Amino acid sequence: MNRTLLLIITTIAIIACGCTRQQPSDPRLQRLTLSVDTGPQAAIDSLAAIDPATLGDYDRHYYNFLTVKARDKAYIVHTSDSLILDVINHFGRSPKMTEALYYAGRVYSDLGDYPTALRYFHDALDRISDDPEEDELRGRVLSQTGRMLSNCGLHRQSLPYLKECLELSISRNDTVNTTYDYQLLGSIYLDLQEYDTATIYLDKAYSLAKHLSDSDLAFMEGFLAIASYRTARPRAQPDRTDAFQLRTPPAVTAIS
Template identity: 45%
Template structure:
């Protein structure tokens, strides 16, 4: 059962990455009863993927009740892939809540937790969000610097459509 659940969550993650956010939310919601019986690691991965899929579907985050335990879990377990992702989505949540200082803090923690250049796409997203926050605060020089970093990373990734 545990392996089947991990496989199903992986399939859902692929659907999220492929841009099927609404379908991913429906799939994740259908897993909710089984997730309640799962171990903590699986529940935290599930919550992170649910937050991610809702964000990709442009569903505004209304509170931090779901992301706070996820961040606490992944920062305590130092997962090289999921820790930066959890910190990034904490930034997204606090950005939606209008708490720019806290969002910037989480974005900076996410950048600092990225170990290698393998995560340059996430680094690009982080700097884009940082630039957007600075722009909305009227800090245009900081916004320009963050967006330049994002653009430079995009070019390095040959992502000209970013």
């Protein structure tokens, strides 16, 4: 094999390895990958102590990815798309690309560019596999897509995304997100003026809500009061004693 051909093959192999890497080589970034979900503000502080100019090429883009993710997790409003565009333009076939597309949607949501945000959310959904390990990310993308469609006044179009998100939360026995998914669906049916269906979802949310704060409970009771007023009948208090006993999906698909 001549030297030119060998050089070409080696270069292609190096590029391919770089495009498919999932973890950075810098141990600091490896540690932050594990902690950013549970301690985003601490991750932001740690990232600030790292000079990205000292990092290798992939690690520098990964640093930007973690920065965007940590800020989003810490509820810091995104004001620029420069970091996430750098990530997307350089992650290639990295397994982290799907999550990067999700955060691109979050960035453009904050920037008020809803069509672009929805495009990135849909791109993320197209890439997510059926692996159960992807269910948490799929749920986040579905929830954000449904919320954005509803916020744009496309309430009916948001329902399939939010119902699939609810079913995922139930299948994962995620009581917290199941509660909020029921509440969100109930509020959307209020907007659609389908008050009986809204009451069904809101009652299910309230029955699971003993873990919520008093303010969240009061907010939920406000939705139920609206539904009760619109249907012109008093509402019986649902039983919340079995809030953490949910194991199988209620007949979600039977509610249209």
